[in-house]
Amino acid sequence: MTLTILALSFGLINWRALTGAITTPLDVIKTRLMIQGSANQYKGIVDCVKTIVAEEGAPALLKGIEPRVLWIGIGGSIFFSVLERTKRYLAQNRPDNATSKND
Numbered sequence: 658m659t660l661t662i663l664a665l666s667f668g669l670i671n672w673r674a675l676t677g678a679i680t681t682p683l684d685v686i687k688t689r690l691m692i693q694g695s696a697n698q699y700k701g702i703v704d705c706v707k708t709i710v711a712e713e714g715a716p717a718l719l720k721g722i723e724p725r726v727l728w729i730g731i732g733g734s735i736f737f738s739v740l741e742r743t744k745r746y747l748a749q750n751r752p753d754n755a756t757s758k759n760d
Contacts, residue, residue: 677729682718684725685709 686705699705709717 673733674726674730677726678722681720681722681725685718685720 686702686709689705689709690699690702693699699708706718
């Protein structure tokens with residue numbers, strides 16, 4: 658059973674990592690808008706994208722993709738594994754299971 662959970666969680670890394678990669682440009686835009694402060698460097702989302710592409714090139718929208726994909730993939734796998742083990746532990750140690758074991 659543990660091997661199945663482990664295999665499943667590592668299989669899901671690919672989907673989580675893919676999601677992290679796809680949403681990286683959105684994260685870059687969000688971060689740029691958040692850190693601009695009162696300078697108002699960008700007038701909105703579209704202006705932010707245009708400015709980043711014009712000044713730094715399109716690849717700038719993917720800055721930080723490697724650590725993001727790694728973090729989401731591995732972190733999600735750990736979370737899923739712990740969740741499944743906890744669910745199994747709680748199911749085995751339910752009070753109604755404990756009374757039926759004593760009978």
